Each structure stands twice: as structure tokens, then as C-alpha cells.
């Protein structure tokens with residue numbers, strides 16, 4: 001994945017747990033990179049090793065780390081120069097969720113080797129929708145839970161998200177029920 005992702009993990013760990021913990025995590029993950037470069041591609045394995053090591057050092061489950069990361073990503077991208085881009089793709093949570101593929105197409109202009117996820121929103125009601133998540137990668141669904149919670153904060157919308165089907169148990173995509181209430 002692009003270095004921007006690994007940099008965000010670094011930022012999250014340093015701001016919540018301090019620089020020493022980050023050094024410990026990097027050492028445990030056997031990563032000898034001083035600074036990640038946002039626009040450079042790194043093997044997915046680097047990100048997975050960082051999450052695993054963070055889980056061991058911080059004594060949190062990998063799922064909890066990925067969820068916290070997803071939530072953080074919404075703030076992080078806004079402060080790292082992608083705020084205006086985020087604002088282009090919707091004024092409400094459901095509108096934004098419907099536009100996630102358009103957002104990543106736009107992101108792909110700056111990150112030409114992006115392997116983006118794909119999302120589909122179905123059964124949209126006044127206060128809920130089903131969000132389907134398709135990906136070339138495995139194991140990232142806890143991150144989606146955090147991302148949607150982070151978007152809830154961005155749009156000042158109360159959200160409740162539960163996973164209703166999983167690729168881990170043979171479904172063709174991960175699916176989430178998202179209930180929301182604009183504040």
C-alpha cells in the first residue's frame with residue numbers, strides 16, 4: 001500500500017502512545033525504514049506486520065487497532081491535504097458512502113498504482129443502508145467499521161454499524177448494516 005497508509009499508522013501510534021512505543025513497534029515488525037514516503041508503494045506485508053506488532057506492543061487486538069486506524073484515517077487525510085477532496089463527495093453520510101468509488105477514482109489520479117476498494121450501497125432507507133465492501137485484500141473489514149464511525153463524526157451523524165456478512169465465512173463480499181441519525 002502507499003506510504004501514506006503506513007505514515008498514518010505512525011502518526012496514530014505516536015500521538016496516542018508516544019514515539020518510544022512506535023520505535024518498539026517498528027523494531028518488532030523488523031522494519032528498517034526511517035520515514036515512510038506518502039507517494040511510494042510498499043508491500044502490503046509491511047502494513048500487516050506493523051498492525052501485528054502494534055497489537056503485541058500495545059496489548060490490543062489487531063481488530064481494535066484496525067478499527068482505531070480507520071477512524072483516524074478520516075481526520076488524517078483531511079489534515080494531510082485531502083480535505084477538499086473529501087468535501088467534494090457528499091454533504092451527508094449516506095451521500096458520501098454512495099460516492100466512495102468516485103472518491104477513490106479521484107484519489108487514483110494522484111496515486112496511479114492505487115488498488116482501491118469498491119463499495120456499494122443498497123436498500124437505502126431514511127435511517128439505514130447496507131454497505132457492501134469488495135477488496136483485493138483480506139482482513140480489512142474492521143478498518144471499514146472504524147472508517148464509517150470516523151465519517152459519522154465528520155458529518156455529525158450518530159452511526160451504528162454491524163457486520164452482517166463476511167468473506168471469512170464464504171460470502172462474496174463483506175456487508176455492513178449502517179444505521180444513522182443526523183444530529
Ligand code: HEM
Pocket residue numbers: 001002004005074077082083085086100103104107111113114115116117118134135136137140143144147148151
Ligand atoms: C481523501 C480521502 C482518502 C484518501 C486520500 C484515500 C486513499 C487511500 C489509499 C492511498 C489507499 C491504499 C490503497 C493502495 O495503496 O493500493 C486506500 C485504501 C482504502 N481506502 Fe481510502 N482514501 C480516502 C478515503 C477513504 C474513505 C472515507 C474510506 C471509507 C470507507 C476509504 C476506504 C478505504 C479502504 C477500505 C481501503 C483498503 C483497500 C482495500 O480494501 O484493498 N478510504 N485509500
